[in-house]
Amino acid sequence: MSTVTEQVNQDALPPVIDALYRKFGESEFVRQHTAEGMPTLWVGRDRLIEVLRYLKDDYKPRFEMLLDVTAIDERVRIHREGQPDSDFTVVYHLISYSGDCDIRLKVALSEDDQNIPSVISLWPAANWHEREMWDMFGINVEGHPSLRRIYTPPTWVGHPLRKDHPARATEMDRFQMSDEIQDRELGALEFNPEEWGLTRESDTSEYMFLNFGPNHPAAHGIIRFVLQLDGEYVINCVPDVGYHHRGAEKMGERQSWHTYIPYTDRIDYLGGVMNNLPYVMAVEKMAGIEVPDRVKTIRVMLAEFFRICSHLLFYGTWAVDLGQLSPLFYCFEDREKAFNIIESITGGRMHPSWFRIGGVAQDLPNGWDKLVREFVELFPKRLAEYDKLIMANTTIRQRTRGVGLMNTQDAFDWGMTGPALRATGLEWDYRKNRPYSGYENFEFDVPIAVNGDCYDRAAVRVEEMRQSCRIIKQCLENMPEGPYKSEHPLTTPPIKEKSKLDIETLIDHFLSVSWGPIMDPTEVSMTIEATKGLNMYYLINDGGSGSYRTRIRTPSFIHIQAIPFLSRGLMLADFTAVVATTDFVMADVDK
Amino acid sequence: MFSLQVGSLLNVALILGTVLVSAALLIWVERRFLGFFNDRLGPNRVGPFGILQSVADVIKLITKEDWTPPFADKLTFVVAPIIIPIVMLLSFAMIPFAPDVGIIDMNIGLLFVMAMAGLASYSAMLGGLASNNKFSLLGGLRAAGQMISYEVFMGISILGVVILSDSFSLRGIVEAQADGWYVIPQFIGFIVFMVAALAESHRWPFDLPEGEAEIISGFNTEYSGMKFGLFFVGEYIGMLLMACLIPVLFFGGWHAPFGLGFGNPIVSGLFWMAVKVGAFVIFFILVRAALARPRYDQLMSYGWLVMLPLSLINLLITGAIVLSQGS
Numbered sequence: 001m002s003t004v005t006e007q008v009n010q011d012a013l014p015p016v017i018d019a020l021y022r023k024f025g026e027s028e029f030v031r032q033h034t035a036e037g038m039p040t041l042w043v044g045r046d047r048l049i050e051v052l053r054y055l056k057d058d059y060k061p062r063f064e065m066l067l068d069v070t071a072i073d074e075r076v077r078i079h080r081e082g083q084p085d086s087d088f089t090v091v092y093h094l095i096s097y098s099g100d101c102d103i104r105l106k107v108a109l110s111e112d113d114q115n116i117p118s119v120i121s122l123w124p125a126a127n128w129h130e131r132e133m134w135d136m137f138g139i140n141v142e143g144h145p146s147l148r149r150i151y152t153p154p155t156w157v158g159h160p161l162r163k164d165h166p167a168r169a170t171e172m173d174r175f176q177m178s179d180e181i182q183d184r185e186l187g188a189l190e191f192n193p194e195e196w197g198l199t200r201e202s203d204t205s206e207y208m209f210l211n212f213g214p215n216h217p218a219a220h221g222i223i224r225f226v227l228q229l230d231g232e233y234v235i236n237c238v239p240d241v242g243y244h245h246r247g248a249e250k251m252g253e254r255q256s257w258h259t260y261i262p263y264t265d266r267i268d269y270l271g272g273v274m275n276n277l278p279y280v281m282a283v284e285k286m287a288g289i290e291v292p293d294r295v296k297t298i299r300v301m302l303a304e305f306f307r308i309c310s311h312l313l314f315y316g317t318w319a320v321d322l323g324q325l326s327p328l329f330y331c332f333e334d335r336e337k338a339f340n341i342i343e344s345i346t347g348g349r350m351h352p353s354w355f356r357i358g359g360v361a362q363d364l365p366n367g368w369d370k371l372v373r374e375f376v377e378l379f380p381k382r383l384a385e386y387d388k389l390i391m392a393n394t395t396i397r398q399r400t401r402g403v404g405l406m407n408t409q410d411a412f413d414w415g416m417t418g419p420a421l422r423a424t425g426l427e428w429d430y431r432k433n434r435p436y437s438g439y440e441n442f443e444f445d446v447p448i449a450v451n452g453d454c455y456d457r458a459a460v461r462v463e464e465m466r467q468s469c470r471i472i473k474q475c476l477e478n479m480p481e482g483p484y485k486s487e488h489p490l491t492t493p494p495i496k497e498k499s500k501l502d503i504e505t506l507i508d509h510f511l512s513v514s515w516g517p518i519m520d521p522t523e524v525s526m527t528i529e530a531t532k533g534l535n536m537y538y539l540i541n542d543g544g545s546g547s548y549r550t551r552i553r554t555p556s557f558i559h560i561q562a563i564p565f566l567s568r569g570l571m572l573a574d575f576t577a578v579v580a581t582t583d584f585v586m587a588d589v590d591k
Numbered sequence: 592m593f594s595l596q597v598g599s600l601l602n603v604a605l606i607l608g609t610v611l612v613s614a615a616l617l618i619w620v621e622r623r624f625l626g627f628f629n630d631r632l633g634p635n636r637v638g639p640f641g642i643l644q645s646v647a648d649v650i651k652l653i654t655k656e657d658w659t660p661p662f663a664d665k666l667t668f669v670v671a672p673i674i675i676p677i678v679m680l681l682s683f684a685m686i687p688f689a690p691d692v693g694i695i696d697m698n699i700g701l702l703f704v705m706a707m708a709g710l711a712s713y714s715a716m717l718g719g720l721a722s723n724n725k726f727s728l729l730g731g732l733r734a735a736g737q738m739i740s741y742e743v744f745m746g747i748s749i750l751g752v753v754i755l756s757d758s759f760s761l762r763g764i765v766e767a768q769a770d771g772w773y774v775i776p777q778f779i780g781f782i783v784f785m786v787a788a789l790a791e792s793h794r795w796p797f798d799l800p801e802g803e804a805e806i807i808s809g810f811n812t813e814y815s816g817m818k819f820g821l822f823f824v825g826e827y828i829g830m831l832l833m834a835c836l837i838p839v840l841f842f843g844g845w846h847a848p849f850g851l852g853f854g855n856p857i858v859s860g861l862f863w864m865a866v867k868v869g870a871f872v873i874f875f876i877l878v879r880a881a882l883a884r885p886r887y888d889q890l891m892s893y894g895w896l897v898m899l900p901l902s903l904i905n906l907l908i909t910g911a912i913v914l915s916q917g918s
Contacts, residue, residue, distance in 0.1 A: 210726075217804060323882075324882065325629070
């Protein structure tokens with residue numbers, strides 16, 4: 001077994017840490033080394049806001065966006081060498097687009113004082129992160145405007161991601177629905193506008209509150225928007241999520257490294273194997289596995305197929321939401337073609353769970369190139385037709401141009417990533433700026449738009465499909481020869497032929513199939529440019545057969561938060577356009 | 592009594608039967624054509640080519656639970672869906688299908704049709720209000736606003752035809768087109784009327800009262816069973832009515848194009864009328880497959896700022912030309 005922390009050279013002080021040491025003094029911080037080499041600092045709770053403000057406003061390059069906020073229940077963690085004492089650790093992950101770098105800040109909290117100041121004043125996007133932290137860990141966020149549970153119902157007892165909260169029904173007492181419980185649950189459903197921060201009337205009119213969802217044809221999943229309407233004008237909107245919450249992060253703590261892969265497919269269920277990618281790359285980073293070129297290229301090809309599938313679904317449903325019926329069927333037909341290719345390669349369609357730690361499940365089948373070639377030749381022609389049908393349609397232009405405006409600064413504040421960020425004019429794509437899985441070897445453009453309205457968000461996605469098609473074409477023409485799995489001993493499942501030599505290799509094979517890799521304790525995060533935006537897996541390895549804490553940063557969750565900002569003052573029909581172009585997947589929101 | 596002349600019992604029975612059967616068939620036709628335009632099959636299981644789909648639908652709708660929500664205004668809720676098929680069917684009494692084929696020839700036929708179309712909007716309005724559901728309310732409000740606005744220039748757009756033919760009787764208008772169809776002198780009127788007709792029958796893309804991406808199903812959200820069926824069939828009879836009115840007003844009614852009439856004038860007239868109506872029905876379906884839905888305020892400003900001036904200018908010019916020629 002190799003120790004990754006020694007392989008990566010972390011002795012050189014990253015400029016941001018150097019600057020923080022000089023500004024605040026080295027004694028304020030404790031530095032931690034992680035497997036991926038991201039600058040990670042522990043900071044005291046009292047200096048947190050100051051440090052974050054400095055990083056956001058004064059430090060050059062600025063850390064414009066708060067990528068993620070989460071917590072770790074450290075109480076039963078064994079390996080914490082070199083880290084300050086902590087029962088609960090709050091983790092802030094900042095990203096700088098101008099400087100192309102990240103920083104992770106950690107704050108230690110003790111069990112008897114689980115309070116942390118809110119950072120909403122710096123980044124409005126922190127709102128839901130902090131609510132999630134309260135809901136999942138019971139960490140009290142001081143100064144938060146409405147610290148309510150976000151995923152679990154208001155009547156929930158306990159905080160699910162704490163280590164002492166049961167993960168299975170069998171760990172709990174038998175549940176019986178008594179009248180008392182039923183009354184309590186029904187009572188909790190009662191709608192009281194004031195609790196949601198909504199007023200009942202203005203000087204001139206009495207507002208109507210409309211439940212847009214949980215079941216609504218245009219809500220794109222089980223989500224509820226409480227709309228405060230004045231006639232047909234949206235005065236305010238409060239999204240209510242959690243109907244899909246199934247505790248994917250909690251499950252990550254119970255599964256082995258290998259058996260968690262199928263769960264990742266179902267996070268953004270339109271992204272398929274694209275979800276496997278950051279997870280397996282993170283585990284490979286910890287294990288020190290370098291995958292062969294063929295694996296990288298196969299992964300890129302399939303990920304791009306899924307990007308096309310996801311964007312096609314967006315494209316068709318967006319048109320339906322604007323009242324145009326036919327494009328949905330055309331898009332689904334193309335999507336079907338892409339799924340047929342995915343099926344013939346992986347055997348699965350929407351959730352193939354096909355990437356493995358150290359490789360992919362199988363080699364490409366014979367004749368795969370013929371199918372892919374047919375697709376890359378036909379698809380751009382179909383896209384050109386859709387341009388005429390949808391993007392050039394006068395009504396659609398009138399309905400979406402100048403609607404749901406957002407500039408780059410707003411996008412930073414609200415944590416918007418992916419096509420939504422690029423539609424505001426920022427040319428920044430993880431695949432281009434921080435290539436992973438061999439993206440540096442491909443020629444493709446990063447499409448951007450300038451206005452940041454609904455039309456632009458759609459236009460960026462349409463152009464991305466063309467670029468994905470270009471990438472797939474390059475995969476087709478330059479698919480490297482070689483193995484589809486790494487030779488590394490921690491590759492899971494290991495190469496079968498090697499198990500047939502003697503009893504020792506057979507035992508070894510048996511262990512790595514049943515337990516999977518055991519790696520030295522460390523932390524790692526891996527981000528990719530997923531279909532909807534930046535998707536990050538932050539894994540904490542405590543030396544077990546599975547993760548101690550799995551944090552999934554999903555783009556949809558954060559994007560939903562921006563919908564009220566985008567839709568205030570618009571009409572009901574515009575609201576549908578805004579919701580459609582936010583392009584979220586509810587499973588990705590609720591995890 | 593059973594002879595083939597306007598108003599005879601045979602005529603009434605035949606026309607009523609044909610209209611009702613066609614409306615039911617139209618549902619199937621629309622779904623098949625939409626399927627065709629959308630690269631899919633459409634209903635093809637019940638009977639040959641799925642032609643009996645509507646029969647199956649009717650059986651389903653009749654046997655379904657006919658639910659009236661407890662929070663609805665009972666009487667209005669029940670009456671609202673009945674209005675639309677009745678007024679639409681009454682309008683058909685005015686349509687001259689061929690020489691000697693029709694139910695009644697009123698000298699104010701056109702006004703009667705307009706009046707009935709106006710009443711039809713009560714169906715959506717009352718249905719939306721009586722449901723006591725916020726989505727229905729929004730749908731009902733939209734229906735009221737849209738239909739009242741579009742009726743204004745729908746009326747004005749056909750005044751050009753009335754001036755040219757010097758008649759409010761639909762049969763008179765068709766007969767006046769023996770030498771030339773009004774679509775040529777009244778092209779603007781035709782376009783405006785066509786748009787208004789789509790809006791009036793709240794067909795795509797003007798289906799705002801039930802715009803499902805916004806207000807689920809609008810005014811008929813709470814309706815189920817045969818009460819929903821009445822809204823549904825009323826809408827299709829309305830579509831058929833508009834597809835009949837356009838040929839009558841602008842495309843010479845039963846007159847054959849390019850002298851292609853044949854044999855018995857009644858048979859020939861019915862044939863050409865059917866061809867023209869069919870063409871417009873298919874056109875309506877194609878519009879539904881192709882276009883996107885405008886926003887409510889866009890629809891309104893489009894109506895009042897574009898269509899109304901256009902129809903007024905058309906009326907003014909037509910009037911001026913007719914006056915100068917007459918003097």
